[in-house]
Amino acid sequence: MDGLLRLSDVSKSYVRGDRQLRVMTDVSLTVGRREIVAIVGSRYEGKTTLLRVAAGLDKPERGEVWFEDLELTRCAEQERVRLLGKEITWVDRGGTGVRLQVLDYVGLPLALGRGHGRREARELAMNALERVGVADCARQHWSDLSNWERVLVALARGIAPAPRLMVVDDLLDGLGMNRTRDVSDLLSSVIAELDCGVLLSVSDVEAALEADRVFSFERAKLKLIAGQHDSSARVIAFPGEPRGGRGAGGRH
Amino acid sequence: MRARGGELSASMAVLGLVIDQPDSVSGVSRRLADRFPHARFARNSAHNNLPSLHRQGLVRLIAEGEQRSLDRYEATQKGRDRFRQSLRESSVAVPAVRDAMRARLEHVSDEADLLAVIAAIGEQEQACRAEYAAAHGRLRAAERARRAPGASAGDWRDAVRRALMVDEAVLWGTRAQRMQRLRESLRAEADPELGQDRGDV
Numbered sequence: 001m002d003g004l005l006r007l008s009d010v011s012k013s014y015v016r017g018d019r020q021l022r023v024m025t026d027v028s029l030t031v032g033r034r035e036i037v038a039i040v041g042s043r044y045e046g047k048t049t050l051l052r053v054a055a056g057l058d059k060p061e062r063g064e065v066w067f068e069d070l071e072l073t074r075c076a077e078q079e080r081v082r083l084l085g086k087e088i089t090w091v092d093r094g095g096t097g098v099r100l101q102v103l104d105y106v107g108l109p110l111a112l113g114r115g116h117g118r119r120e121a122r123e124l125a126m127n128a129l130e131r132v133g134v135a136d137c138a139r140q141h142w143s144d145l146s147n148w149e150r151v152l153v154a155l156a157r158g159i160a161p162a163p164r165l166m167v168v169d170d171l172l173d174g175l176g177m178n179r180t181r182d183v184s185d186l187l188s189s190v191i192a193e194l195d196c197g198v199l200l201s202v203s204d205v206e207a208a209l210e211a212d213r214v215f216s217f218e219r220a221k222l223k224l225i226a227g228q229h230d231s232s233a234r235v236i237a238f239p240g241e242p243r244g245g246r247g248a249g250g251r252h
Numbered sequence: 253m254r255a256r257g258g259e260l261s262a263s264m265a266v267l268g269l270v271i272d273q274p275d276s277v278s279g280v281s282r283r284l285a286d287r288f289p290h291a292r293f294a295r296n297s298a299h300n301n302l303p304s305l306h307r308q309g310l311v312r313l314i315a316e317g318e319q320r321s322l323d324r325y326e327a328t329q330k331g332r333d334r335f336r337q338s339l340r341e342s343s344v345a346v347p348a349v350r351d352a353m354r355a356r357l358e359h360v361s362d363e364a365d366l367l368a369v370i371a372a373i374g375e376q377e378q379a380c381r382a383e384y385a386a387a388h389g390r391l392r393a394a395e396r397a398r399r400a401p402g403a404s405a406g407d408w409r410d411a412v413r414r415a416l417m418v419d420e421a422v423l424w425g426t427r428a429q430r431m432q433r434l435r436e437s438l439r440a441e442a443d444p445e446l447g448q449d450r451g452d453v
Contacts, residue, residue, distance in 0.1 A: 177418055205425030209391055225381050226388035
């Protein structure tokens with residue numbers, strides 16, 4: 001099977017009263033290792049639904065979703081739960097309703113049934129916070145963070161378990177050119193270190209510029225708008241070398 | 253030589269290119285098309301503007317060619333000063349919006365017109381997407397080079413070049429999005445059945 005993640009002819013709709021809202025029709029997509037694939041579009045076009053299906057959080061009505069050699073659409077709930085938060089991480093700016101310290105917010109998914117003790121989880125969380133340059137936020141609470149710090153903390157939460165696939169929902173929108181460049185550099189170097197792939201959704205075309213391939217929805221169909229169609233045909237620029245340069249570093 | 257608000261005049265673009273390097277009329281003409289491919293300056297812009305800039309003392313003729321297109325010019329100090337002044341002057345004027353598609357929509361008078369304009373918007377959207385894809389590809393290549401092992405950190409000029417590349421991709425990407433939104437909303441108006449089943453979730 002080509003690619004880390006493969007969606008094949010996936011369809012999903014919601015029923016609202018006597019109406020059926022088609023969200024995705026025959027969507028096919030792959031994400032390879034060290035590849036960033038972006039879905040760009042306005043809100044309410046189905047981007048998050050696609051990401052949730054790709055992450056195994058929702059089931060499609062039709063089609064297959066494969067994560068490496070495991071079919072997420074058919075595997076047991078227990079297996080999907082095991083994957084999520086470990087092999088596949090979900091990253092957004094949502095934060096948590098619970099008043100946790102950032103260190104616990106990042107470490108919690110590692111401790112919850114995924115084989116790490118609290119101390120180990122906190123250590124991994126701290127490493128991740130350091131990696132993205134916000135270690136000094138560790139003792140703060142989510143509500144005390146700036147928007148930029150939230151982006152970096154969310155990213156730290158995504159990379160802490162060293163996943164093979166990160167699914168990033170609306171994290172990079174509206175950051176402006178310099179911040180977008182910083183977070184893009186960071187994402188790029190992190191995926192090289194982890195040898196993972198990234199599927200992200202954005203509203204802002206600028207935020208999609210780091211992606212190797214960019215898709216958008218049109219009438220529930222997915223269209224490639226930039227990059228090569230086949231991820232397996234993509235040549236990684238510098239084999240064996242990390243793609244990344246400088247990290248995002250500072251906090252503001 | 254003053255451009256309309258927000259627009260780059262052909263004479264200013266020509267003067268800037270001659271300041272970059274002395275060149276023949278045909279050389280400037282070629283570079284004008286390369287550097288500003290989307291400005292759609294007239295093909296004879298360099299041919300017309302260099303003699304005019306010469307008369308104003310902004311460029312000087314340094315070698316006469318066998319044909320006018322081979323005449324070589326370089327910028328004078330006055331030309332450099334004028335260009336610098338123009339580069340730095342404040343620009344408060346809102347750029348003129350002369351979007352043909354808006355004008356066409358203003359004059360739609362029946363359903364056949366509307367369907368034709370929707371099709372034209374779709375074509376323009378595809379053209380903008382193609383430009384976005386090309387700009388995205390150029391940016392990705394530049395980013396790979398920037399991140400290559402051993403690549404130099406770059407200076408402010410590199411930062412400006414990158415900002416221009418990002419801006420170009422964003423410009424075409426947002427134009428394509430705008431066309432898509434316009435086309436979809438018009439299509440929903442033209443045919444409510446079509447408008448109902450979009451993925452609005």
